Amino acid sequence: MTLRQTTEPGATTAPGSARARLTRFAAALSSPSSERRWLLWPPLAFFAVMLGIPMVALVVTALSGEGNAFAEIFQLNVFVSALIRTFVLALIVTAVTVVFGLIYSVGLAVAPSWLKWILLAWLFLSLWTSVMVRSFGWMLIELPLGALHWFLSLIGLSEVKIELYQTTVGMYPAMIAVMLPFAVLPVVAAIESLDREQLRAAVVYGAGPLLAIRTVVLPVVRPALISGGVLVFVMSLGFYVTPLLLGGPSNMTISGLINTQLNTANRPDLAAAMSIVLVAATMLIYLVADRLFKVSERWG
Amino acid sequence: MTVALDIDDVRVTLGHNEVLKGVSLSVQPGEFVTLLGASGSGKSTLLNVIAGLQKIDSGHVLFDGENVERRSPQKRNVGFVFQSYALFPHMTVGENVSFPLLAARRPAKERAAVARETLELVQLGGMADREPASLSGGQRQRVALARAIAANPRVLLLDEPMAALDKQLREHMQVEIKSIQRRVGITTIAVTHDQTEALTMSDRVAIMHDGCFVQMAAPTELYRHPATEYVAKFLGEANLVPLYDGRILPVDGEEQKTGTAVIRPEDLEVLPLDAPAMAWSFDGIVRVVSFQGDRFRIEMDTSDGRVLVCTLPSTADVSLLVPGLPARLACTDPERVHIIFPPEILAQPLAVGSAV
Numbered sequence: 001m002t003l004r005q006t007t008e009p010g011a012t013t014a015p016g017s018a019r020a021r022l023t024r025f026a027a028a029l030s031s032p033s034s035e036r037r038w039l040l041w042p043p044l045a046f047f048a049v050m051l052g053i054p055m056v057a058l059v060v061t062a063l064s065g066e067g068n069a070f071a072e073i074f075q076l077n078v079f080v081s082a083l084i085r086t087f088v089l090a091l092i093v094t095a096v097t098v099v100f101g102l103i104y105s106v107g108l109a110v111a112p113s114w115l116k117w118i119l120l121a122w123l124f125l126s127l128w129t130s131v132m133v134r135s136f137g138w139m140l141i142e143l144p145l146g147a148l149h150w151f152l153s154l155i156g157l158s159e160v161k162i163e164l165y166q167t168t169v170g171m172y173p174a175m176i177a178v179m180l181p182f183a184v185l186p187v188v189a190a191i192e193s194l195d196r197e198q199l200r201a202a203v204v205y206g207a208g209p210l211l212a213i214r215t216v217v218l219p220v221v222r223p224a225l226i227s228g229g230v231l232v233f234v235m236s237l238g239f240y241v242t243p244l245l246l247g248g249p250s251n252m253t254i255s256g257l258i259n260t261q262l263n264t265a266n267r268p269d270l271a272a273a274m275s276i277v278l279v280a281a282t283m284l285i286y287l288v289a290d291r292l293f294k295v296s297e298r299w300g
Numbered sequence: 301m302t303v304a305l306d307i308d309d310v311r312v313t314l315g316h317n318e319v320l321k322g323v324s325l326s327v328q329p330g331e332f333v334t335l336l337g338a339s340g341s342g343k344s345t346l347l348n349v350i351a352g353l354q355k356i357d358s359g360h361v362l363f364d365g366e367n368v369e370r371r372s373p374q375k376r377n378v379g380f381v382f383q384s385y386a387l388f389p390h391m392t393v394g395e396n397v398s399f400p401l402l403a404a405r406r407p408a409k410e411r412a413a414v415a416r417e418t419l420e421l422v423q424l425g426g427m428a429d430r431e432p433a434s435l436s437g438g439q440r441q442r443v444a445l446a447r448a449i450a451a452n453p454r455v456l457l458l459d460e461p462m463a464a465l466d467k468q469l470r471e472h473m474q475v476e477i478k479s480i481q482r483r484v485g486i487t488t489i490a491v492t493h494d495q496t497e498a499l500t501m502s503d504r505v506a507i508m509h510d511g512c513f514v515q516m517a518a519p520t521e522l523y524r525h526p527a528t529e530y531v532a533k534f535l536g537e538a539n540l541v542p543l544y545d546g547r548i549l550p551v552d553g554e555e556q557k558t559g560t561a562v563i564r565p566e567d568l569e570v571l572p573l574d575a576p577a578m579a580w581s582f583d584g585i586v587r588v589v590s591f592q593g594d595r596f597r598i599e600m601d602t603s604d605g606r607v608l609v610c611t612l613p614s615t616a617d618v619s620l621l622v623p624g625l626p627a628r629l630a631c632t633d634p635e636r637v638h639i640i641f642p643p644e645i646l647a648q649p650l651a652v653g654s655a656v
Contacts (some may be wrong), residue, residue, distance in 0.1 A: 025393050051522035205447070206374045206403035215399070219390040 003015045023099075065269025073273050079257060084278070086254045089243070095173045097227045100176060101183030102221075108184070109191040127181040135215075135242045138174035139165070142246060166248030174242050179235065183228040190224035201229035226293040230286065237282050254278050302486045303364040305350070310359035312345055319345045321511040322359070327489065327577060329364075332481055333516075334490045334609050336534075337508035343491045346508075347457050352376045363454050374403070379448030379456040379486070383439050383463050387432040393419065393443050394428030400451035406553045418446040422480065436468045445477065449484055455482065458490035462497055476498045495535050499523070507531050523564075525638050531561045532640065539563045539608050543639065560640045565583040565597070567636040568610035569618055571628045580637055581630035582608055588622050600629055 030182065062069045073079045108119050124133070141147040142164040164170035202212040229274035241257035247253075252260070254274060306466050308324040311318070319342045327333050335343040348354035350361060352373035361369040363462035368376055379400075387396050395402070398411035406414075415428050422442040432440060441461065448456055461477065461546040462470040478501045481488050492498050498505045506516040507530075515527040529540055541561040563580065571581060584602040596612040598621055610629050612618065621627050631637055 195384070195386060197384050197386040198388060199381045200353055201380065201382055201388075202399075202403075203373050204353065204376075204378060204380045205400040205451070206377075207399075208374065208403070211403055215388055215391070219388075 010135060033182055037179050050192045058275055061272035062276055063269070065267070069269040069273035070277070073270055073277070076270075078252075079254075081275060082252050082254050082257045085251070086239070086278075089171070089175075089239065089253065090233050093172065093179060093236045093239075094229050094233040095230050096172065097176050097179045097183045098225055101180060101187055101228060102225060103185045104180065105187035105191055108188050109115050123181050123184055126177065131241050134178055135174055135245045138177070139245050165246065166251070168247065168251050171243050171247040171251060174246050175236065175239060179240060182231050182235065183225075186224040186228040186231075190221050194220055201243075223293065225285060226289075228295070230289045234282055234286055237278065237285075303327050304362075305455055305489070306360070306362040307346070307350070307486055308360040308362065310361065311357045312342075312349060312359055314345075319511055320349070320356075323508075323511070323513055324567070325506060325513070325516070327487055329487055330485045332478065332488045332501060332503045334492055334494060334502035334505045335508055336495060336498040336505050337377070338493060338534075340510075341508040344459060347459055347489060350455060351378050351457055352542040377451065377454050379451070379453035381441070381444045381456075381458045381461045383449045383460045385444035385464070387440060387443055387447075389432055390654070391432075392428060393424070393430045393432060393435070396432060396443055397428070397446045397450050399447060400453075404451065408567050412437055412540060413423055414448075414450050418450045419443075421449075422446045422481075437465055438473060441465065441473060445480065448496065449473045449480075449486065453486065456484075456486045456488040458488065460492055461490065462492070462494065462619070470494075470497070471500075477501060499535075507534060509534075526562060526640065528561075529560055529640060532560075532638075534586065537565050537609055537611075539565065541606070557642070559642060562638040562640060563631050563636070564607045565611040567631050567633070568629045569632060570598075570610075570612070570616075570618075571630045571632075572620065573626060573628050578630055578632070579634060580632075581628055583626065583628050584608065586623050586625060586627045588623060589618055589621050598629075600627060 009079045047168065065072075104119070105124075108116055111119060139146075143149075144163075144165060146165070148164070197215045199212060200251065202216050238255055239253050240259070243251055243253045244256050255278075258271045258274050258278075305325075305327040307323060309322045309324055310320055311322050312320040321342075323346060325333070325346075335346060337343045345354055349356055352368070352371060360367055361370070363376075373569060388399065391399070394412065398406075398415040401414055412428075419425055419428055422445055423447050424442050424446065425437060427435070427439070427443075430575045432443060435443065443463070445461075448458075458477070465473060474497055479592055479604070481501075485617055490498075490501060491588070499522075501517060504516060505519055505522050507514045507522070509530055515522060515531045517525075522531065523535055526535060526538070532538040532540060539562070541563065542557050543559045543561055544557055561580075573583075582600070583627040584600040587601050587607065588597075589601040590597050591614070593614065595614050596616060596618055598610045598612065598618070600608045600610065608629055
């Protein structure tokens with residue numbers, strides 16, 4: 001199938017979907033009438049250098065080992081359990097972050113303006129601070145004699161033993177805090193774009209709060225929640241620093257495992273194969289999410 | 301289900317701003333009343349008060365004599381056409397129209413039937429399955445109107461219903477809305493700042509200014525006999541001529557201003573300069589003669605420094621009127637001259653609730 005054929009009218013892709021956009025992009029590249037097509041070359045070159053070459057290098061590395069690296073990693077218990085752990089982790093982080101994000105956004109929407117500024121500033125400060133710094137911060141809180149311990153002793157609870165550091169539970173607060181802005185910002189934008197007159201219309205025509213939320217608020221907020229959720233989930237799959245600092249060696253994620261394969265076990269072929277599996281899984285999830293929820297339309 | 305609507309001494313303060321300063325209004329069942337005023341006059345606030353979307357500080361809102369001011373908007377059963385129409389974009393046209401019945405938990409069959417019937421009434425039969433986004437502005441307005449009347453509301457409220465339409469469509473829809481309103485026979489309050497719209501659609505027009513009613517009357521009465529200079533200037537064009545002791549020109553500076561004569565531009569005509577002087581004739585220098593298609597519009601500087609505006613039919617002979625040369629304009633029918641007396645002369649300052 002040539003590129004030109006895919007742009008024929010009647011192509012079934014929705015106009016804003018990722019595939020349609022890619023098709024238009026490709027068509028613009030190949031179209032002789034398009035005079036501005038040179039504008040497309042810088043991003044294409046960028047992707048080729050920054051994404052294409054490393055991917056090719058990964059595949060080459062994965063295939064350069066003694067045996068079949070892909071077959072080998074799936075026989076490694078540590079890989080399979082890290083893969084499952086990473087996905088479960090990402091799912092839990094996503095679910096909690098989306099719920100917190102919704103609460104935070106609604107709070108932002110109804111807060112008086114001074115509080116709104118504080119909440120927004122807090123969010124952006126968190127967004128602009130390095131993940132490393134924030135994870136270290138949480139580490140200082142969670143250490144057995146850390147800030148939480150200090151606080152508890154202040155209120156006379158010094159006997160309580162804190163077992164958070166290097167546990168699975170201990171990773172979540174930090175990761176949720178790291179991801180929160182990505183779930184909040186799209187929802188805030190959606191709530192801001194709510195048509196107040198539609199809300200008033202729902203009320204005038206007798207709708208109670210539940211029906212008003214269902215008919216006016218949810219249709220606007222739902223896509224934002226989903227796109228924020230997909231973003232958080234995909235980013236959580238690549239978590240490295242936070243689990244490493246707070247989860248310890250027994251809670252290794254895929255990224256951590258890749259690092260040990262490369263730097264400790266000296267098996268670059270296995271590390272490369274694992275990376276490819278992670279990238280492929282992430283792509284797959286994104287494409288399914290896009291097909292289901294039209295996520296790319298929200299980000300476009 | 302249509303009702304008589306009474307507003308009794310309603311006051312609303314927003315922040316430190318008194319938006320409604322004790323307004324009262326009495327509307328007959330089935331009557332169409334338009335609140336006309338500049339922005340900030342309080343007309344939209346009054347509409348929200350009737351719908352229950354705006355709390356009042358004091359006063360009463362009565363539907364058929366029954367107090368509703370404590371009732372929530374959900375329980376007032378009013379129809380409301382919003383300025384932006386506020387259609388629900390993810391619902392079909394039919395679902396939008398039958399939304400009030402959905403809120404009232406009516407069965408789906410009844411909702412569909414009502415939607416079909418009401419869409420028929422606004423000439424959108426067969427459009428029930430369309431998305432609002434696929435409709436034109438005029439069609440969307442009809443959908444908004446259909447939704448407003450679908451559940452047989454007690455009062456229909458229109459908030460600047462034509463604001464989003466272009467001029468031609470606006471004139472068409474003014475007539476259309478009026479005819480639908482008459483057919484349904486529903487008590488209707490509209491808000492607008494467009495005087496033509498107010499005059500076209502309404503049985504009565506209430507002019508609002510600064511949180512008060514200035515005058516409330518039938519359109520012709522309002523145009524012919526404005527109660528104040530504000531109304532005269534707000535509604536169409538008017539020549540306001542101050543009167544001193546019943547005469548047009550002050551004899552000396554001592555004379556008291558005793559009133560203002562309102563002369564509409566179309567009531568002035570051109571007289572030859574050598575014609576005998578009459579009570580309502582004005583001499584001056586022609587400033588502009590402009591042809592506007594359906595009429596001529598003439599501006600004349602009078603000898604005492606005012607500008608008089610006169611409109612003549614497009615078939616009129618304007619050869620006597622040359623910019624820069626003297627001319628005489630006159631209102632030959634004294635009946636056409638309306639005189640406004642200043643408040644201190646009138647026992648009743650405002651003609652609120654004057655005869656329909």
